[in-house]
Amino acid sequence: MKRLLALIHREFWENKGAFRTTPLVIGGVYIVFLLMAMFTTAHFDNELYTFREAVRLLAEQPEAFRATHANDVMLGSSLFFTIVLAFVVFFYLLGALYDDRKDRSILFWKSLPASDTLTIASKLLAAMVLAPLIFWAVFVVTQILMAIIASLMVLSVGENPWTLFLSVVNPLKVWLILLVSYLASSLWFLPIYGWLLLVSAFAPRIPLLFAVLPPVVFAILQIWIDFLRTFTLDSSLFGIIGEWIANSPAILTAQVHDGRGTLALGIPLTSDFDHTVTLANIFDRLFSVPMLIGLVVAAVFLAGALWLRRRATDS
């Protein structure tokens, strides 16, 4: 355990830019944009008349309306964090078992008494837990800062931010749902993470190419053969991966629900799962047959990555 933590710490040191600086920059951008919007409004809006009217109109809405909207806005503003996190994890895993082979530092790491299993576990945990936790924590801090700025703006036009939105939102619930959604998505995407680690352990160079090209070639062949056989363009590897992303427990899109737009888990294209954002629906995906199949696929890929890693040296 002590060694696993040391190795995860090592991953953090190596990837500080991706894991820590990136979310901090996104949070900074959010706040700068909010401030810019504030100053733009103050500049063009004569004595903040329009802003005042908007706040007043909002205050007249029923509390339930304000609550769902404020919660959705809070949760929805995580989208940019989520997408960037996905990219960070993707490229991190692609390099995880490749970079030290390329710069030969694998010869140093292998001179330490840490097994290859432990090394791969540390990299997987850095991608599945460490990176999402940091992104989530920075997101929470960003939201607190934004709530303070927004409250000051509302105060400046004489309305009470507490009754307007602070008392109606449920930040703890929003943050909990986002955190659970991040960690659940890590599990959900384990087969893809396993594939990336396998490629990372295997690729002689340009892991990106090795990660993307085989599925693309495979899917194209599949589509072509299917077309020859059945003259239809049905399921292919693309379809499976697309559906996998669509069914993920990550908050990615909005859907029309009960006659109004709300956030959705994944992309509501199929009715395999309920896409409404609730904890129950997130867990529903984790205890499903597709998740079980995904874990088996992930285990195969990870076993392959381990097999390669045990034989890997600098050449």
Add this chain to the structure above:
Amino acid sequence: MTPIVSARGLSKRYGRTVAVDNIDLEIPPGRIVGLIGPNGAGKTSALKAILGLATYDGELSVLGRNPSRERAALMEDVCFIADVAVLPRWIRVWQLIDVTERLHPRFSRPRCLEYLAQTKVTPEHRVKQLSKGMVAQLHLALVMAIDVRLLVLDEPTLGLDILYRKQFYTSLLNDYFDEQRTILITTHQVEEVEHILTDLLFIKDGRVALQATMEEVEQRYVELMVRPDRAAEARALKPLYERELFGRHIFLYANVGRERLAGLGELHTPSVADLFVATMKGGDA
């Protein structure tokens, strides 16, 4: 005494190429063994097998363990510097010390810092900011602070200037080596290590061409320098190897009594480099 390394029929093939060909060897504790061979002789392949970095055929036991299956456990008692400059370039010195301390039960932070205090390396340095020589000093400081039974050095001073090279081997010998430890070194700079070695292991075409202690080498081999007019006489005694230097003929003999040669000219103990050249160019020693 149980040997540190023991191999029976150790072989390594890459496709059709045989890098290590059926080697038997035994390295007892408390020795400094020079593993010496020309490029492509199979030194690195043999070392990689010993360190559990590569698969192999045959029997191999290092400190009683199977290296290919128990690398992680083995690395608690074995340390290696494989070539210079394999430390990760992004890491800071303090992070390197930290991670080594947390992973290695036999690492001593105070000892490492003590060695580093003798260099210009500071904890805040990133490895990529250091010169090649400083990286080698850092790596040696890390390794010397680990109390292991076998230290393997594969070309540890390649590309370093002579000051660093001298200092590297001096610290290794004075501050590190003792009766309990075994050091296995490969290098092309034979002259620099020959005075610290206790054993020689020559490898040629994947086979052991010579394995002997330095005392055995002194007893077994002798070099004779003669004037050209007596060269034929010397040649009749079947030298292993002959070369010419400043008009003198120099012959290298194995197992020929010194008293038989003394009358012909000057006798010397051959240098490891000369013995190496003779072994590689001549027949088996």
